[in-house]
Amino acid sequence: MPVLGFNITKIEMNKEGMGTVSGQVEVRLSPRVTDMRLGEIRTPTGKMNGIEVVFRYEVEYNPRIAVGAIEGVILYVPPQKDKIDEILNLWDDEKKMESFTFAEIVNFITKEVSPLLMVISKEMRLPYHVPIPRVEVKQQP
Structure with a gap:
């Protein structure tokens, strides 16, 4: 498994405005790698x-x-362990990483953070960041 450790270091969520919102609410998620x-x-x-x-x-x-935002650290071990220096050199020189590495990291972070965001949304009475399945009754003609 490419990720061996996961730690959350900071959670913040600020509700702005106490009025009710009518209409559709969009939730934008922006995962960012800040350092390696x-x-x-x-x-x-x-x-x-x-x-x-x-x-x-x-x-x-x-x-x-x-x-809001959630900050943390993961310990990532690439599939080819000899690529560690190559990945870190690319990050140090250009603050970039290969798309495959980025996808693995962001997918793992999203998988770990999503349940936490669900709990925070529920407790703060905010819309969920993913749609919840709903049952609808259809009238028979």
Whole structure:
């Protein structure tokens, strides 16, 4: 598995305006990688090197009823362990990463953050960031 560790370091959600909103509400999610550095994890078989990926997952509602973010760190181990230096050098030089690596990281972060966003949305009485399945009754002709 390419991700061996996941830690949330900060959660913030601010509700703006107390009135009710009518009409459709859009929720925009913006995952961002803010930093990458060499990291290691201790396992029963010894130390393992990986890449610490610092992220910020921003949540914005339109109309602007709330705004928030979740920050954290994951320990990413690429499928080819010899690519660690290549990934970090590309990040240090250009603040970029390969699309495959970015997709793996963002997919993992989204999978971990989404349930937390559901709980926060429920507690703050905000619309969910994903549609919830609903049962509809249709009239028979």
